Amino acid sequence: MRYGILGGSFDPIHLGHTAAAEAALRARGLSAVLLVPAGQAPHKRGCVAPFAERLEMARLATRGRADLEVLDLEGVRGGISYTVDTLGELRRLRPGGTFELLVGADMLADLPTWRRAEEVVSGALVVAFGRPGEAAEAARRRFEEAFGPGRHVWIDIEPLAASSTEVRRRLAAGEPVAGLLDPAVEAFIRGKGLYGARPAGGPDSRRVGG
Numbered sequence: 001m002r003y004g005i006l007g008g009s010f011d012p013i014h015l016g017h018t019a020a021a022e023a024a025l026r027a028r029g030l031s032a033v034l035l036v037p038a039g040q041a042p043h044k045r046g047c048v049a050p051f052a053e054r055l056e057m058a059r060l061a062t063r064g065r066a067d068l069e070v071l072d073l074e075g076v077r078g079g080i081s082y083t084v085d086t087l088g089e090l091r092r093l094r095p096g097g098t099f100e101l102l103v104g105a106d107m108l109a110d111l112p113t114w115r116r117a118e119e120v121v122s123g124a125l126v127v128a129f130g131r132p133g134e135a136a137e138a139a140r141r142r143f144e145e146a147f148g149p150g151r152h153v154w155i156d157i158e159p160l161a162a163s164s165t166e167v168r169r170r171l172a173a174g175e176p177v178a179g180l181l182d183p184a185v186e187a188f189i190r191g192k193g194l195y196g197a198r199p200a201g202g203p204d205s206r207r208v209g210g
Contacts (some may be wrong), residue, residue, distance in 0.1 A: 001094065004033040005124065006102045007074075007083060010054050011047045011164050012189060013037075013061045014180050020129055021068055023157045024102050028127060032067045033102070034090070038081040039074035042115065048168060049194050051075040060184040084116040087123045099123065105130040109139035112146035126152035172196035 004024045010017065013035075021033040037054045040046065047054065055072055062068035073089055074081040083101070090099060101124040103111065108128040111117055126143070130136055136154075143152060162170075162180050170177050172195055177186060190199045 001031040001097045002029070002100065003090070003094065003097055004028065004030045004100045004102050004127065005036060005086070005090070006033055007036040007038060007081075007086065009041055009047050009164065010035070010037045010058050011049050012054070012167060012181065012185060012194070013058045014162065014164060014167050014185075015182065016162070016180075018061055018068070018182070020102065020104075020157065023129060023155055024100070024127060025067055027155045028100060028153075030067075030100065032069050035062065035068060035070045036074055036086060037070070037072070039078060040080050042080050042082060053188075053192060053194060057185045057188055060188055061182045063184065082115045084114070084120050084123075087120060091123070098125075100125045100127045102127050102129065104128070105136045105139045108152065109142050111143060118147070121147050121151050127155060128152055129155040129157050131158060132156060168195045174198060 004021065006017065006021050006024070008017065017035075021035065024030060024033055035058050037051065037058050038047070039051055052075075055070065055075060058070045062070055073086055077085070077089070087099065090097070101120065103126060105128055108126065111120070111126065114120055128139070140152075140154070167177055167180055170180075171189060181189070187200065189195060190197045193199070
């Protein structure tokens with residue numbers, strides 16, 4: 001079995017995340033992509049939504065998909081979430097499996113700074129995705145300077161314009177998020193009042209007609 005690993009805060013998970021997972025499935029012929037919401041990411045301040053809500057949103061975004069599997073490893077483990085620890089846990093849980101670490105171009109550039117980075121790169125083929133350009137080429141050069149050539153592959157995909165930060169801003173401002181979130185994820189967010197989102201059809205919602 002060949003698994004892709006897509007980690008992140010998923011705060012919230014949006015259609016860009018699932019599009020990247022689907023692109024990796026197709027381009028790399030993977031058995032499945034494992035989505036791993038971070039418990040506490042080392043390079044970011046605390047997440048806005050609690051882990052349990054971010055986990056549930058990831059499950060809603062991938063419902064009915066046997067090839068997209070959501071794992072709660074980092075939330076259960078607790079503490080700061082390091083990729084090297086997650087890789088070690090996955091090797092124990094799925095012996096004989098091989099792993100490909102899915103990252104954006106910005107993460108590719110930062111990977112040399114990660115905890116026990118050489119162990120991460122030795123334990124999983126790094127698969128970077130995004131659009132070619134000066135920033136992507138600079139990220140690739142930095143990665144290869146740290147680890148040498150042949151340690152990563154590139155998938156050319158059109159990134160979604162909005163980030164999780166932008167999705168949160170739109171929700172808090174009452175702006176539409178159609179085309180950015182899975183409808184079930186949006187309904188969950190509104191039902192829980194996450195990110196300052198108003199419930200659909202609530203008293204503050206705009207109405208059309210009488």
